[in-house]
Amino acid sequence: MSDILVSEQSATGADGSGRPSGRLLEVEDLRVEFRTRDGVAKVINGVTYHVDAGETLAVLGESGSGKSVTAQTIMGILDTPPGFVTGGQVRFHGKDMLKMSAEERRRIRGEGIAMIFQDALSALNPVFTVGFQIAEQFRVRRGMSRADAKKRAIEMLDQVKIPNAKGRYSNYPHQFSGGMRQRAMIAMSLALDPEVLIADEPTTALDVTVQAQIMDLLAELQRERRMGLILITHDLGVVADVADRIAVMYAGRIVEEANVYDLYAKPAHPYTLGLLDSIPRMDEKGQQLRTIKGLPPNLMNIPPGCPFNPRCPMAQPVCREKLPPLLQIGSGRASACHFAEELVNRD
Amino acid sequence: MSDPSTASIVSTPPSTNPNEVGAPTDAGLPGNARKEKPRGLLGDAWRDLRRKPLFWISAFFILIFVVMAAFPSLFTSGDAVNGTLANSRVGPSGDAWFGYDVQGRDVFARTIYGARASIVVALLSVMGTLLIGGTLGIIAGYRGGWVDALLSRFADIFFGLPFVLGAIVILTTFNGADSSNSEWQIMALVIMSLSVLGWPVVMRLMRSSVLATKEADYIVAARALGAGTGRIILKHLLPNCLAPLLVYGTILVGSFIGAEATLSFLGIGLKTPVVSWGIMISEAQNYIRVSPYLLFFPAAFLVTAVLSFVMLGETVREALDPKLR
Numbered sequence: 001m002s003d004i005l006v007s008e009q010s011a012t013g014a015d016g017s018g019r020p021s022g023r024l025l026e027v028e029d030l031r032v033e034f035r036t037r038d039g040v041a042k043v044i045n046g047v048t049y050h051v052d053a054g055e056t057l058a059v060l061g062e063s064g065s066g067k068s069v070t071a072q073t074i075m076g077i078l079d080t081p082p083g084f085v086t087g088g089q090v091r092f093h094g095k096d097m098l099k100m101s102a103e104e105r106r107r108i109r110g111e112g113i114a115m116i117f118q119d120a121l122s123a124l125n126p127v128f129t130v131g132f133q134i135a136e137q138f139r140v141r142r143g144m145s146r147a148d149a150k151k152r153a154i155e156m157l158d159q160v161k162i163p164n165a166k167g168r169y170s171n172y173p174h175q176f177s178g179g180m181r182q183r184a185m186i187a188m189s190l191a192l193d194p195e196v197l198i199a200d201e202p203t204t205a206l207d208v209t210v211q212a213q214i215m216d217l218l219a220e221l222q223r224e225r226r227m228g229l230i231l232i233t234h235d236l237g238v239v240a241d242v243a244d245r246i247a248v249m250y251a252g253r254i255v256e257e258a259n260v261y262d263l264y265a266k267p268a269h270p271y272t273l274g275l276l277d278s279i280p281r282m283d284e285k286g287q288q289l290r291t292i293k294g295l296p297p298n299l300m301n302i303p304p305g306c307p308f309n310p311r312c313p314m315a316q317p318v319c320r321e322k323l324p325p326l327l328q329i330g331s332g333r334a335s336a337c338h339f340a341e342e343l344v345n346r347d
Numbered sequence: 348m349s350d351p352s353t354a355s356i357v358s359t360p361p362s363t364n365p366n367e368v369g370a371p372t373d374a375g376l377p378g379n380a381r382k383e384k385p386r387g388l389l390g391d392a393w394r395d396l397r398r399k400p401l402f403w404i405s406a407f408f409i410l411i412f413v414v415m416a417a418f419p420s421l422f423t424s425g426d427a428v429n430g431t432l433a434n435s436r437v438g439p440s441g442d443a444w445f446g447y448d449v450q451g452r453d454v455f456a457r458t459i460y461g462a463r464a465s466i467v468v469a470l471l472s473v474m475g476t477l478l479i480g481g482t483l484g485i486i487a488g489y490r491g492g493w494v495d496a497l498l499s500r501f502a503d504i505f506f507g508l509p510f511v512l513g514a515i516v517i518l519t520t521f522n523g524a525d526s527s528n529s530e531w532q533i534m535a536l537v538i539m540s541l542s543v544l545g546w547p548v549v550m551r552l553m554r555s556s557v558l559a560t561k562e563a564d565y566i567v568a569a570r571a572l573g574a575g576t577g578r579i580i581l582k583h584l585l586p587n588c589l590a591p592l593l594v595y596g597t598i599l600v601g602s603f604i605g606a607e608a609t610l611s612f613l614g615i616g617l618k619t620p621v622v623s624w625g626i627m628i629s630e631a632q633n634y635i636r637v638s639p640y641l642l643f644f645p646a647a648f649l650v651t652a653v654l655s656f657v658m659l660g661e662t663v664r665e666a667l668d669p670k671l672r
Contacts, residue, residue, distance in 0.1 A: 123564040126669060128586075141573065192572075
C-alpha cells in the first residue's frame with residue numbers, strides 16, 4: 001500500500017531523498033499506529049508537510065484525523081505504547097529526529113521546537129506560580145540566577161501582553177483568566193526562543209473575542225521572531241486570518257495542501273469543499289446546517305481506495321479501488337483526489 | 348481518572364473554564380506584592396502557614412512533646428521506673444499530680460518519660476512508611492507496565508499479611524523472650540516492623556495519585572519543553588501528589604502510637620523498664636473502673652499528640668495547595 005502514497009510529489013516538489021533542503025522542519029511520509037487490545041489503529045498514514053522560518057502552516061482536520069498525533073510525534077511526546085512510529089522521517093534542520101538519542105531530542109524540545117496546548121489551565125502546574133514556571137526554564141536551561149531568571153520571566157509575560165506582568169509573576173495559574181493562562185502558556189513556550197512553535201488548538205478552550213486576541217498575539221510574536229508556526233485547528237475561521245498554507249488532514253493523511261486563498265476560493269478535494277460548505281452562513285439563517293454526511297472511517301479498518309469515498313458526494317467506482325496519491329496540481333498546491341483537476345476547473 | 352476517594356484530595360484542579368477577557372489586573376494579588384525575591388513552593392507555603400493560628404497551636408504542642416521526649420527531666424523530677432508499693436493506686440494529689448499506678452510508680456513522671464518511646468517510634472515509623480511507600484508508589488505509577496505490576500503484586504503480598512500477625516512474626520524472631528536487645532534496638536525493630544507492614548497502603552495511595560497526575564497536561568507540557576525525567580518527577584509530579592500522603596501520614600502517627608502499644612501489650616514490643624504511653628494504657632486497662640486516672644492521663648497525652656500531628660498535617664496540606672490560599 002505504501003507504494004501508492006507518493007510523498008515525493010507533495011507540494012514542496014522535494015525529491016524525498018533526505019537532502020539538506022534548508023527546510024526548517026519537515027515531516028515526510030510519517031506513519032504512526034496505535035496498537036491496542038482491540039487491534040491496530042493506523043492513525044497516521046503517510047503525512048508529509050513542512051514549515052519554514054517565518055511561515056504559518058495550518059493543519060486542519062476534524063477530531064481523530066491525526067493532526068494532534070502528528071504534532072506529538074514531532075515533539076516526541078507520543079505515548080509509547082500504544083503509539084508506535086512505523087515509518088517516515090521528522091527532519092529538523094535536515095536531521096531526522098526520530099533517529100536521535102533521547103537526550104538529543106530532549107535538548108531540541110523547548111529550544112528548537114516548542115508546543116502550546118489547548119487547555120492552558122491544565123497545562124500549567126497548579127502548585128507553582130506562573131512566573132516561577134517560566135523562570136524555571138531560564139534557570140535550568142540557561143543556568144541563570146534566580147533574580148535574572150525572574151527578570152527574564154517578567155519580560156516574557158510583558159511580551160505576551162499580560163498587564164502588570166511584575167505583579168502577576170507571583171500569581172498561581174488558577175488566579176488567571178482563561179485568556180491570560182493561554183498567554184502565560186505562550187510565554188512559557190517561547191521562553192527559550194524556539195524556531196518552530198506547534199500550537200495544538202490554542203484557542204479552542206477560549207471564547208471568541210479572546211480567541212481573536214490570542215491569534216493576533218501568536219501572529220505578531222511569530223512575525224517578530226521569524227518562527228515557523230504549525231497551527232493545529234479544526235476552526236476554519238481561525239485559519240483564514242493567520243495561515244500562509246493549509247494542510248487538510250483526513251483519516252491520517254493529508255488530502256489537500258494549498259495556500260489560503262486557493263483553498264478557500266477553489267478547494268481541490270471534496271472533503272475540503274464539504275468543510276467549507278459546513279460553515280454556517282448568514283444568508284441561510286433558519287435552514288438546516290449543512291454537514292458532511294457519515295462518519296470518519298474507523299482507523300482500525302480503513303476502507304479500500306480513497307478513505308473519504310463512503311462520504312464523498314462525487315465518489316466514482318475508481319474511488320473505491322484506488323487510493324489517490326497526494327499529487328501536485330498547479331503551483332504550490334496538492335490534492336489527493338482522483339478528480340482534483342475537475343474540481344478546480346469547474347465553473 | 349482513578350480512585351475517586353483519592354481524587355478529592357489530590358490537588359489537580361478541575362478544568363474550570365472562565366471566559367472573561369481579563370480579570371482586573373490586581374485580582375488575586377497578595378496585598379503586599381512588594382519587591383520580594385522569587386519564592387518557591389515552600390516559601391509560599393511557609394508565608395501562608397505563618398498566618399494560621401491552628402498551625403501555631405499544633406506546632407506549639409508538638410514542640411512541647413518533642414522537648415518532653417528529648418529532655419524528660421526538665422518536666423519532672425519524679426522516678427518513672429521505681430515505685431513504692433505502698434502507694435499502689437493512690438489517686439492524684441499535690442505530690443503526684445496524676446497519682447500512682449499499681450506498682451506505686453508516679454504516673455506523671457511515667458507519662459512524661461513515656462513520650463520518648465511513643466513519639467520516636469511513631470514519627471520514625473511514619474517517615475519510614477512514607478519513604479518506602481512513596482518511592483515505590485512513584486516508581487510504579489510513573490513507569491507503569493511490568494514495573495508497576497511487579498511492585499503492586501509485591502505490595503499485595505505485604506498487604507495480605509495481617510498486621511498483628513506480621514509484627515508478631517518479625518518481632519518474635521528478632522526480639523524473642525530470651526533476647527537481650529537494648530531499648531534502642533527494640534525501638535528500631537518496632538519501627539522496622541511497623542514500616543515494613545505499613546508501606547503498601549501508602550504505595551497504593553501514591554501510585555493512584557501519580558497515575559492521575561502524570562496524564563495531566565502540565566506533565567506533558569513539561570516534557571514538551573524539554574524537562575528531564577528527574578525534574579518532571581521531583582518538580583511537577585511530587586508536589587502535586589503529596590497532599591494525600593501528608594494527610595495519611597498524620598493519621599498514621601496516631602495509629603502507630605496505638606500499634607506500638609499493642610505490640611508492647613503482647614509482650615513483643617517495648618518492655619518494662621522502658622516506658623511508653625502504649626505500655627501505660629495497656630497496663631491501665633485492668634483498673635479502668637477502680638482507678639480511671641491510670642488510663643486517663645496517658646490517653647489524654649496520646650490524644651493531644653495525635654491531634655496536634657493531624658492538625659499540623661492539615662494546615663501544611665492546605666498551605667501547599669495554592670488554590671486554598
